[in-house]
Amino acid sequence: MKEIRIHGRGGQGSVTAAELLAIAAFEDGRHSQAFPAFGVERRGAPVMAFVRLSDRTIRLRSQVYNPDYVIVQDATLIEAVDVASGLKPDGMILVNTEHSSEDLALETEATVRTIDATRIALDIIGKPIMNTVMLGAFAGASGEVKAESIKHAVRDRFPGPVGEKNADAVQHAYDRMVKS
Amino acid sequence: MTLPYAPIGKPGSSVANKTGGWRIFIPVFNAELCNGCGTCETFCPEGIVHKIEGGDTFIADYDYCKGCGICARECPKDAITMELEEK
Amino acid sequence: MTGKLKSGRMVVEGSYAVAHAAAMCRPDVISAYPITPQTHIVEDLSQFVADGAIDSKYINVESEFSALSALVGSSAAGARTYSATTSQGLALMHEVLFNAAGMRLPIVMTIVNRSMSAPINIWNDHQDSVAERDTGWIQLYIEDAQELVDTTVQAYLIGEDPDVSLPVMVCMDGFILSHVFEPVELLDQEKVDEFLPQFSPVRALDPENPESFGMFVDPEYYMDFRYLVEQAMDASRQKIADAARKFESAFGRYYGGLIDTYHTDGAEIILVAMGSLVGTLRDVVDDLREKGVSVGLLKIRAFRPFPIDEILKVVARAKVVVVLDKNISLGTGEGAVTTEIKAGLYDSGSDIRVPVMGFVVGLGGRDIPVGTVQRIVAKAKTVAESGVSGRSEFVDLKHLRV
Numbered sequence: 001m002k003e004i005r006i007h008g009r010g011g012q013g014s015v016t017a018a019e020l021l022a023i024a025a026f027e028d029g030r031h032s033q034a035f036p037a038f039g040v041e042r043r044g045a046p047v048m049a050f051v052r053l054s055d056r057t058i059r060l061r062s063q064v065y066n067p068d069y070v071i072v073q074d075a076t077l078i079e080a081v082d083v084a085s086g087l088k089p090d091g092m093i094l095v096n097t098e099h100s101s102e103d104l105a106l107e108t109e110a111t112v113r114t115i116d117a118t119r120i121a122l123d124i125i126g127k128p129i130m131n132t133v134m135l136g137a138f139a140g141a142s143g144e145v146k147a148e149s150i151k152h153a154v155r156d157r158f159p160g161p162v163g164e165k166n167a168d169a170v171q172h173a174y175d176r177m178v179k180s
Numbered sequence: 181m182t183l184p185y186a187p188i189g190k191p192g193s194s195v196a197n198k199t200g201g202w203r204i205f206i207p208v209f210n211a212e213l214c215n216g217c218g219t220c221e222t223f224c225p226e227g228i229v230h231k232i233e234g235g236d237t238f239i240a241d242y243d244y245c246k247g248c249g250i251c252a253r254e255c256p257k258d259a260i261t262m263e264l265e266e267k
Numbered sequence: 268m269t270g271k272l273k274s275g276r277m278v279v280e281g282s283y284a285v286a287h288a289a290a291m292c293r294p295d296v297i298s299a300y301p302i303t304p305q306t307h308i309v310e311d312l313s314q315f316v317a318d319g320a321i322d323s324k325y326i327n328v329e330s331e332f333s334a335l336s337a338l339v340g341s342s343a344a345g346a347r348t349y350s351a352t353t354s355q356g357l358a359l360m361h362e363v364l365f366n367a368a369g370m371r372l373p374i375v376m377t378i379v380n381r382s383m384s385a386p387i388n389i390w391n392d393h394q395d396s397v398a399e400r401d402t403g404w405i406q407l408y409i410e411d412a413q414e415l416v417d418t419t420v421q422a423y424l425i426g427e428d429p430d431v432s433l434p435v436m437v438c439m440d441g442f443i444l445s446h447v448f449e450p451v452e453l454l455d456q457e458k459v460d461e462f463l464p465q466f467s468p469v470r471a472l473d474p475e476n477p478e479s480f481g482m483f484v485d486p487e488y489y490m491d492f493r494y495l496v497e498q499a500m501d502a503s504r505q506k507i508a509d510a511a512r513k514f515e516s517a518f519g520r521y522y523g524g525l526i527d528t529y530h531t532d533g534a535e536i537i538l539v540a541m542g543s544l545v546g547t548l549r550d551v552v553d554d555l556r557e558k559g560v561s562v563g564l565l566k567i568r569a570f571r572p573f574p575i576d577e578i579l580k581v582v583a584r585a586k587v588v589v590v591l592d593k594n595i596s597l598g599t600g601e602g603a604v605t606t607e608i609k610a611g612l613y614d615s616g617s618d619i620r621v622p623v624m625g626f627v628v629g630l631g632g633r634d635i636p637v638g639t640v641q642r643i644v645a646k647a648k649t650v651a652e653s654g655v656s657g658r659s660e661f662v663d664l665k666h667l668r669v
Contacts, residue, residue, distance in 0.1 A: 019448045023278040026450050032278060034448040059411070059546035061443050062636045185432060185499075186371035187492055188470055191479040 001054035002144060003064040006134075007083050008073035011043040013131030017071070018049035020157060021135055024149035025053045033058045046081050053144060069142055071134055072096060073117070075104070084108035094141055096130055113141045115173060124169040125162075136170030140177030147174040199226070203247030205262040211237040213259035220251035220260060271320040274455040281412040281444040282307030284451045285351070285377050285437075288419040290321045291459040292375075295346035295466075298326040298337040302356040303389045304441040305379040309351055323349075331356035335363040335374075342372035343480045345471030347423065350374065353441060354381035354395045361399065367434045368403025368496060370481045371469070373426030374434040375419065376404075380542065380593075381441040382631040390632020391441040393542065397570070397594040397603050403496045405435040405503055406571040408541035412451045414522045415439050420454065420463055421510040429469050430502045438570075440543040442632070454518075462517045500572045507569050525574035527566040528581055530556060534563030535586040536647045539578075539604065541567045544591060544628075544635055551640045562644060567604065575611035579619060582608075586651035588623045589643060592659075593630065601625040601659035622650055625659030639663055 004021070008014030015036045022034035030053050037048035050064040066086045075097035077083060084093055089109035097104065098119065101112035115137045117130035125132075132154050139147045150170050155163040209220075214237040221229045221238055228241040229251055240251070252260040272290060279287075286308045289297075297316070299309040316325040326341075328334045331352050338348040352360065357378060367374050378396045382388045396406060405425060409415045415437065422435040439445060472478065484492060508524030515521040527545075530552055531537055538548050545566045555562050565581050567574065582588045592602020599606060605625030612619055626643055629635045639662060650656045 019278075019280075022448045026278045031450060032448075034278075035443070036446055058449065059549045060637070061440075061543045061547045063634045065636060183488065183491055183495065185469060185495060186480070187369065187482050187484055187488075189479050189482045191477050 001052055001056075001058065001060075002068045003066065004051040004053070004069040004071065004138075005064050005067040006049045006051070006071045006073065007077050007081060008047055008049075008131070009043075009077070010045045010047050012073045013129055014047050014049045014073055016157070017073075017131040017135055018051045020132070020150065020153045021051050021138070021145065022053075023153040023156075024135075024139075025051075025145050027149040027152060028146055030055060031058050037063065046077055067091060069094070069138070069144070071138055073130055073134055075099070078104065078106070084110070092142060094134065094138055096134060113137075113177065115176060117173065120169055120173055120176075124172060125165045132166040133169045133173045136173030137177045139170070140174040147171060150174075198243045199246050200243045203242075203245060203265055205247045205249060206242070206265040207240055207245065207247065207249065207252050207260050208263050209237065209239050210259045210261070211235075213257045214238060215257055215259075217256060219254050219256060223250050223254045225250060271318065272315065272453075272456075274453045276450060276452045278448050278450050279412075279453065280307060281415060281439065281447045281449070281451075282379075283311050284412045284416050284453065285419055285439065286311035286315070287453050288416040289349045289375075289377070290315050290323075291454045291456055292349070292420055292423050292463060293321070293347065293460075294323050294349040294375075296324045296326060296338060296341040296348045297350065298328055298334040298341075298348070299350045299352065300328055300331045300334050300356060302331070302353055304381060304445045305351045305353045305356070305377070307445065308377060308379070312349075331359040332363060335360045335367065335376075338374050339363060339367050339370065339372060342367070342374050342468075343370065343472050345466070345468045347427075347466040348372075348374045349376070351377035351379065353379040354383055354389075357395045357399060358383065361402070364399055364402035364404060364434075366481060369492070371432040371496075371499070372434055373423070373432055373466070373468075375422045375426060376434065376436050377419070378436045378438040379441045379445045380438055388631040389441070391443055391593070392630045392632070393438070393593040394595065394630070396436055396438045397596075399436075400571055400603065403433065403500070404571065405431075405433055405500070405507070405569065406438060407435065407507070407569055408438045408567065409444075410522065410543055410545045410566065412444060412447060412449050413520065415444060416451060416454060417514055417518065417520055417522070420459055421507075421514050423463055423466070424510045424513070425503060425506045427466050427468075428503075428506045431499050431506050432469055433496070433499050433503060438542065443543045458517065462514065504569075504572050504574070507572075523566060523568050525567075525569040525572070526577045526581070527568055529564040529566070531563035531565060531581050531585075533561070533584070535561040535651050536589060536644060537563050537565055537582050537585045537587070538589050538591065538640075538644070539565045539567060539608065540591040540593075541570060541604065542593065544593065547635060547637065548591075548640060551637055551644070554637075555641070555644060560644065560648070570604070573607055573611075575607070575614075578608060579611060582612075582621050583619050585621050586654070587647050587656065588621055589647045590623060590625050591628050591635075591640075591643070592625060593628060595627050595630065595661075602627050605659055622654060622656035624650055624656045626662045627659060628662045633663060635663075
């Protein structure tokens with residue numbers, strides 16, 4: 001089983017990202033579970049969402065304490081939250097930032113990957129909503145889920161031009177992470 | 181006796197319970213003094229004072245009147261008197 | 268009309284899953300008042316009605332008291348009825364809960380379990396529904412979104428059985444299950460129609476033949492009517508088991524009847540729990556068994572009626588019973604499940620003398636990590652050896668010392 005923790009701020013679509021990841025992984029033929037950290041949702045407040053992916057039925061209902069992957073939607077959270085907490089040494093943390101992983105100076109043995117998802121979102125979607133970009137980047141960097149499945153889930157959730165733009169952004173981020 | 185599965189019964193069962201027998205004093209209505217204002221009907225706690233059929237004055241249904249005397253107390257014309265009922 | 272709702276296996280939110288399942292049961296009347304974390308369920312259902320996807324009458328009300336009152340009237344008139352609530356909303360229904368059960372009305376209601384104020388808190392535990400255990404409602408606690416879907420359908424079959432004719436609460440853990448996205452088989456309307464016959468009430472209000480429901484009875488009759496409710500509760504034991512098996516034949520899924528067991532044969536330590544915590548415990552049992560710990564799991568699916576006979580059979584040969592209560596009966600120092608198992612053991616007339624350890628866990632949404640359960644099992648091992656258990660305890664207090 002693989003466990004993923006997503007950090008974001010209220011309004012950045014972290015919970016939606018978790019749901020879409022679960023839907024996409026299910027389409028890939030895996031079992032999945034996504035749930036929020038049950039905060040009182042307020043715009044701008046730090047929020048967390050969790051995803052579990054497994055080849056077997058997922059029965060565990062506790063929060064995620066030792067994630068294989070961490071996705072950070074907003075680098076300013078690094079100041080406020082211990083985003084690498086419990087991250088497995090052989091895991092990976094993916095951060096939305098214009099800086100390099102070295103610049104972040106995160107205290108973790110895990111792999112640190114970065115992507116300027118806000119810039120990609122602005123360029124392709126036209127809005128600073130980076131959650132689908134981060135999913136594309138996660139698919140590329142981790143190989144845990146197919147980009148096609150993410151795109152399918154995104155199109156299904158946001159029918160029409162919005163979904164298409166988001167799907168393009170997913171593909172762009174995926175390609176960027178696979179190549180780099 | 182057997183009970184139904186739930187407390188369900190025929191409505192209106194209080195009609196079968198003729199409470200007139202509880203009475204000691206009986207209200208006697210004097211049609212000569214009555215001005216037909218209906219105060220007795222309004223105040224009767226049992227809702228059993230009503231207008232005489234075809235007339236303008238009032239009378240109690242003695243099958244149910246418990247003889248409480250409220251109608252007599254409230255009547256502005258003192259047209260109702262409570263009298264000891266012979267049984 | 269319901270053909271518009273999708274069916275099949277897909278990833279959906281737990282709340283959507285239960286709204287869909289309720290819709291497939293074709294309720295004539297739905298009435299509910301929104302309250303976190305139940306809100307998504309009634310939003311989804313009102314959307315189904317607005318879209319014309321289901322034929323139900325949706326009655327908007329100004330409180331939970333009114334919601335259940337509306338269903339009492341509807342159910343007495345012979346309608347199949349559905350509601351959902353939680354926490355303070357359920358508490359506000361308290362008086363009407365007794366009426367629904369006493370009038371023998373098979374209303375089905377989803378309880379999205381949440382803590383009780385004060386302090387105000389929106390997260391999960393079982394204090395809300397456990398506090399309503401004496402109202403005459405059947406209470407089923409479920410483990411995952413699929414069991415939630417399947418048990419909702421079973422709940423109508425159980426409650427509407429003429430030998431039972433009682434309302435049913437299907438209890439799901441707030442947020443943990445109401446807001447989870449996971450794979451669920453959404454039921455097909457035709458298959459549900461085959462499984463669940465139309466509601467034919469034992470008696471129903473009829474303007475042509477007026478009757479009074481919930482009438483006044485004096486001391487001559489009252490106690491006998493309460494005994495009838497207890498008899499109906501007793502009759503529901505077999506019906507709950509039958510409904511689970513009938514569902515298995517029709518849909519191929521089974522979650523136990525009154526209880527479910529997992530590796531309890533020959534287990535020295537038996538964990539007991541209700542709700543979504545059972546899933547976590549299954550993982551812990553597997554893990555500990557690999558490490559040679561003789562541990563099994565007993566899931567209480569029906570808390571009302573309380574399945575004491577089934578529990579006693581399972582724990583008879585164990586060395587210790589470990590109860591994880593997501594509720595606290597204040598003034599007893601322990602949760603209700605602990606108390607009831609202890610009472611049942613004493614009452615059994617058998618020579619079962621297994622120690623019972625009670626642990627109050629997860630109140631107000633405090634998470635229950637695997638490590639917490641492992642520490643509890645480690646304590647249980649010492650009791651299994653000594654045969655002597657102490658008082659119940661609160662687990663994982665953070666700001667107070669025990």
